[in-house]
Amino acid sequence: MSKYFIRRLLISVPVLLGISLILFTILALAPGDPFEELATNANVPAEVRQNLRAKFGLDDPVPVRYARWFTSMVRGDWGFSFVSRVDVETLILQRLPTTIIVLGTAQLLGILVALPIGTLSAMRPYSIFDQVATTLAFVGFSLPTFFTGLLFILFFSVYLDWLPFIYRADISATGVQWYWHHVRQAIMPVAVLGLFQGASLTRFVRSAVLDVIQLDYITTARAKGLSEKTTIVKHAVRNALIPVLTLVALQVPAIFTGAVITEQIFRVPGVGSLLISSILANDTPVIMAITFVFSCLVVLFNLIADLLYGWLDPRISYR
Amino acid sequence: MTTVTPTEQLVTPRPEKRTTSSASVWDEAFRRFRRHRLATLGAAVLFAMVVAVVAGPAIYRVPIDDIDFKAKLRGPSWAHPLGTDDLGQDLLARILYGGRISLAVGVTAMLVAITVGVAIGAAAGQLAGVVDHALMRITDLFLSLPQLPLLLLMVYLFRDLLRKALGPEVGVFVLIVAVIGGLRWMPVARLVRAQFLSLREKEFVEAARGLGAPPLRQVVRHILPNAMGPVIVAGSLDVAAAIIAESSLSFLGLGFPPDIPTWGRILFDAKDNLDFAPHWALFPGTAIFLTVLSINYIGDGLRDALDPRRIIPR
Numbered sequence: 001m002s003k004y005f006i007r008r009l010l011i012s013v014p015v016l017l018g019i020s021l022i023l024f025t026i027l028a029l030a031p032g033d034p035f036e037e038l039a040t041n042a043n044v045p046a047e048v049r050q051n052l053r054a055k056f057g058l059d060d061p062v063p064v065r066y067a068r069w070f071t072s073m074v075r076g077d078w079g080f081s082f083v084s085r086v087d088v089e090t091l092i093l094q095r096l097p098t099t100i101i102v103l104g105t106a107q108l109l110g111i112l113v114a115l116p117i118g119t120l121s122a123m124r125p126y127s128i129f130d131q132v133a134t135t136l137a138f139v140g141f142s143l144p145t146f147f148t149g150l151l152f153i154l155f156f157s158v159y160l161d162w163l164p165f166i167y168r169a170d171i172s173a174t175g176v177q178w179y180w181h182h183v184r185q186a187i188m189p190v191a192v193l194g195l196f197q198g199a200s201l202t203r204f205v206r207s208a209v210l211d212v213i214q215l216d217y218i219t220t221a222r223a224k225g226l227s228e229k230t231t232i233v234k235h236a237v238r239n240a241l242i243p244v245l246t247l248v249a250l251q252v253p254a255i256f257t258g259a260v261i262t263e264q265i266f267r268v269p270g271v272g273s274l275l276i277s278s279i280l281a282n283d284t285p286v287i288m289a290i291t292f293v294f295s296c297l298v299v300l301f302n303l304i305a306d307l308l309y310g311w312l313d314p315r316i317s318y319r
Numbered sequence: 320m321t322t323v324t325p326t327e328q329l330v331t332p333r334p335e336k337r338t339t340s341s342a343s344v345w346d347e348a349f350r351r352f353r354r355h356r357l358a359t360l361g362a363a364v365l366f367a368m369v370v371a372v373v374a375g376p377a378i379y380r381v382p383i384d385d386i387d388f389k390a391k392l393r394g395p396s397w398a399h400p401l402g403t404d405d406l407g408q409d410l411l412a413r414i415l416y417g418g419r420i421s422l423a424v425g426v427t428a429m430l431v432a433i434t435v436g437v438a439i440g441a442a443a444g445q446l447a448g449v450v451d452h453a454l455m456r457i458t459d460l461f462l463s464l465p466q467l468p469l470l471l472l473m474v475y476l477f478r479d480l481l482r483k484a485l486g487p488e489v490g491v492f493v494l495i496v497a498v499i500g501g502l503r504w505m506p507v508a509r510l511v512r513a514q515f516l517s518l519r520e521k522e523f524v525e526a527a528r529g530l531g532a533p534p535l536r537q538v539v540r541h542i543l544p545n546a547m548g549p550v551i552v553a554g555s556l557d558v559a560a561a562i563i564a565e566s567s568l569s570f571l572g573l574g575f576p577p578d579i580p581t582w583g584r585i586l587f588d589a590k591d592n593l594d595f596a597p598h599w600a601l602f603p604g605t606a607i608f609l610t611v612l613s614i615n616y617i618g619d620g621l622r623d624a625l626d627p628r629r630i631i632p633r
Contacts (some may be wrong), residue, residue, distance in 0.1 A: 015460055025468075026473060026476065030477060039409065133423060139612060141557070141615075142612035142615050143565045143608055144566060144607060144608070144611065146570045147586070150586065150590055150604060151604070154597050154600070199483070217334050234387075250462075254466070257466055257467035257567070259467075260467050260468065260471075260571075261467075261570070264571060265590070275468055275471065276471070279475045279573065287472055290468060291465060295463065296463060297465075298464075298465055
């Protein structure tokens with residue numbers, strides 16, 4: 001098992017290197033200039049600009065710049081934000097907890113919706129319940145998150161006036177009130193993301209359970225007199241979860257997409273909205289660092305999925 | 320050696336069957352597609368949408384940029400069937416015009432993704448060995464790229480360059496299509512490679528090889544046509560994904576410029592006026608939703624139709 005783990009870990013290294021290479025190539029090819037503002041400012045003499053360029057090594061050859069950038073990324077020195085005037089790592093670490101809490105809760109909600117509905121659908125395929133559930137799942141993942149977000153705001157904030165539609169980090173209340181405010185403002189972003197995830201997961205769960213439920217060992221479990229509940233929960237769903245788990249991990253990049261959009265709609269102060277504001281402000285170090293962090297998270301989740309897969313399915317050999 | 324083999328006797332009595340066999344594959348697929356009621360409905364809705372955005376602006380002759388401050392932010396009325404925006408511009412005209420771009424982006428990006436995917440998948444499946452290994456590693460690498468951040472990054476970095484080179488509309492269109500297509504080919508490549516690996520060993524390909532067909536002919540005439548079923552399904556779903564990707568970009572303010580009202584762009588402009596002009600966001604949003612839903616159902620129907628082994632419940 002530990003050998004398998006190390007092997008998988010070693011495979012992730014070239015993937016990360018490749019991603020960083022792609023990111024850096026894109027940036028090197030792009031026409032933008034971080035000192036553009038200084039170039040157009042008449043008060044800054046040309047030699048100051050030249051000295052600054054030399055100091056930050058902007059005129060060095062691309063491979064040198066890549067090597068320097070990559071080593072400092074690995075060391076945890078992600079550069080300095082031109083706009084916010086703080087270190088990039090401080091900026092991102094400030095925002096990361098909010099994103100992780102919202103994303104994690106949404107993913108949990110998605111799984112909690114998808115598991116029972118998908119299983120019930122698969123138990124009675126083509127019944128009324130299954131047809132309603134499948135149709136709703138289809139509608140759910142055809143609704144883009146930016147539209148669901150606007151619909152939620154329209155209904156719950158504007159029409160019913162139940163929930164705030166702007167996420168605030170600086171809530172002045174204390175104690176229970178503080179938690180209540182936080183929960184209230186997180187409801188809509190979490191629901192939008194979670195229901196979208198839940199909708200696509202429901203289909204995976206349904207087809208996975210449907211595949212398993214026809215196998216002989218399920219018939220055996222029923223024949224030896226186990227209750228339907230035990231048969232389904234302990235025998236069918238457990239095994240059906242194996243492929244579903246891989247899909248959950250493979251969907252992580254898609255979840256980030258949803259996170260960027262929901263954070264932008266509800267103005268959640270997370271990494272996604274930081275990415276958008278940095279792009280609009282031409283804050284290159286922050287953009288690069290965030291894209292790199294997202295890539296690392298994708299690789300990390302793929303690794304976790306591989307390990308869980310090997311643990312859940314003993315037939316996978318730890319070569 | 321004059322005895323007739325039993326197989327020849329079986330085949331000869333009914334030669335008329337063979338003449339229809341090539342057409343009946345598609346007839347059968349169409350019949351199976353028609354049995355999927357929601358897919359048929361989806362196809363009808365999508366067809367109506369396409370007709371509306373292609374022919375609509377010719378019939379509904381209201382300019383998309385006719386500013387009228389006296390009629391700004393109005394709800395639906397006879398003069399403006401879907402209402403107006405904050406400059407008093409007619410929303411129906413804008414949605415019809417924007418739909419052209421949204422649908423064109425979807426279809427073109429899908430074609431880019433499929434072309435790249437089929438080429439890479441076919442090369443990997445046919446050439447095997449080192450090429451296969453290298454191409455599949457690249458595919459894995461692209462699969463672990465975070466799509467939207469990268470999409471945003473590239474559109475942001477290269478937008479001005481292409482705008483200068485090709486003009487504002489074409490430049491942004493080419494960029495968005497290339498980037499969306501260039502980040503969505505991986506599933507197709509994997510599908511095609513898997514198909515190649517199994518089809519390459521099938522008897523009919525072996526027969527073609529035995530008859531002396533060169534590798535290119537084997538691929539183009541024998542393997543590819545049989546590998547296209549899953550690709551068509553994946554392609555149809557890619558159209559929906561590309562439409563959503565383009566709308567997401569425009570919704571974040573990083574897609575087409577404001578004078579090109581794609582559906583996502585209209586939503587971006589509408590989102591800060593939700594409380595007093597909800598119609599402004601509802602109509603383009605519904606257009607995106609209906610298009611994507613229809614395409615997803617069509618993909619589902621095609622999946623049923625193009626897999627002859629799939630059992631469809633009555």
